Amino acid sequence: SEVCTTAECINGFLPFNPAAEVFYWIEWVTIIFFTGEYLVRLATCGDGVCSRLRFIARISNLIDLCAWLPFWVSGFSQDPPFAKPTLGQLGGGGAAFVRAIRLVRVFRVFRWGRYSLGIKVFAQAAQLSVAPMIILAVSGVVAMVILSSVIWMVERPEGSFVDDDLLFITGRSRPEPDKYGMQDICYGTIPKAAWWVLTTMTTVGYGDCSPITGVGKMVGVLTMMAGIIVLALPITVLGSNFAKVTEMYEDDIARFSAQDYDKDGIIDEHELRDFIRTKRREGLLRRDVDVSIAALMEKYDEDRGGFLRLEQFTKLQQDVLAEPTDPFQLLQKKLDTRLLAIEEALAAIRKGGTEDEDQTKLSRAYDSRMSA
Template identity: 25%
Template sequence: MSLQTTCYNILTASSDAREHKAMSKVFDWVLILLVLINVAAMMLETVPQVANVWSYELHLIEIVSVILFTIEYALRVYSSAAAPVHGNTELVHKSVWKRRWQYMKSPMAIIDLMAILPFYLSVFIAFDLRILRVFRVLRILKIGRYSRSMQTLVTVIRNESHSLLAAISVLLLFTVIAATCIYYIEHHAQPEVFSSIPASLWWALVTLTTVGYGDAVPVTALGKIFGGFITIMGICFYALPAGILSSSYTSQMQLKRDRFKDTVRTALDDGMLSAHDMHHIERVRELLDLDEEEAHLIMRLLQHHHKVAENTGSDEPHSNHHAP
């Protein structure tokens, strides 16, 4: 096995190479720990008492983190050429560097690059790039690579993007309508608070979301009635995106359970589960991010149904044989 393929199997936890499974898990946990330490250090840098005392140590953590993240990014780009194509004929005919460029344009690769780019820009470019340091917080998004729950959420958002866009469009439209109405209702009573429709958008937003900071409130009777109506409507309208996401997330989890059941049923076709079958089932469970206890319960239920079906099938010929 080539170095390129070995790096790919370790970095991506590829199921094609079981001998690298343990090493891949260790690598994942080290990277997760490094990300958490780095984000914690970034946050502590903003505390003056801590920054003054531990400035050298915090800067050292930053340098070490960037070096390790740079090595990780370089290895991921290098090994991306070894990724399986799964029947993608276009990718098969692409050169090694074209495959790597295809990977570099992926969302996770861009996040990896943005996590280290501000450091190098601040070193090699001689002007104030402090605003780019905000991108350091993107390092926490690297954990999404190792969290299948977050990957499921991203899949849900991608699948429901059209529905979410429609719901957000309705919310924005209703927010503008609410801001316009409250402006004409309250402007004469509070010209400094509701000075314009854009200024009234803040009141509409915090009222529709039922946050209600209290910095802008209606004082007229009609304004209070309208404000109460907007608050009630906000509960209804802002529940739309949450309902869409929760429904789709539940569907995704049910789809994972169904795929796990199909895997177990296929393994039970010969009437028993071998060590190879158990290893394959466990691997599928990990990939689907199913709870271990729930997966074992599904396996026991399917094994029970399989035994009942076998016994029922074997009893039928026996009873027919003794039939008069």
């Protein structure tokens, strides 16, 4: 849909190119598909008005709504309705802007794409790095204000460091006394000088503005160094948090894979029941949370598919598991582990063998379980 809108904006494409009508009908097909998919999901999201309102209020569903609703609104507002587009129509800001909103629909593919996990990792790392980013913003603003003021005092045409000969040699003299020259544009005011400071601190250096005095060049060196210091430290924290979150997600995937016995990428009710039974035996379940399978599936299975995905299972673990902090829970966990080791050792003995072999099997099975 957005490809069609982009192609239609090419000068001379409409209304003369025969392919324009093909794009028009392609857009119709895509919009009908988006509309039908949304309405079907809305009809099956649950019973009652509250369920449907919660469905509509979700961010992802609001993005879906923006994918097709502007088409119908702009189409019915035309005269005649849903007229084929012309270059004049696209030039008007209203309809073109509304249609451009559909580009947000592209972000929906990340829900199924392999980059979805990377986006979540980056988002969580950014959330953990809010404080360093605030420090970055404040430090950057303070440094920019100070350096902009300094470079303005040094490089402004009326300053004591700049004379007419220097402006003439560097090609920045005013064309007429009452008109601006390049030096006025770059350093005439502190806000104008802030543009140069920002591009220099971020090491972009467009080259449209540069100091022409010796003192100004020294200030430029300080600005470059300040940019490295101000930007480097918070970015390092962001990278460190990104590595930590990546490690956390890898642990979540490992726990998920260990519980996903049939390796189908989901946790069904049988696997969830085994997970709850194991954690109850280990004494790791919270006592203030309803851990019945029906209640857990009702709460965490948002798609109502009868299974849990990685994100849903991770959220479930965070809510139902408790750290064994009190002595009773620690003792219970230790006793459960030893009891399980004895049961496995006895199971090994039942397979038969001499008395010495039974003793060896018992010792090996017990040691193996206790070291696991």
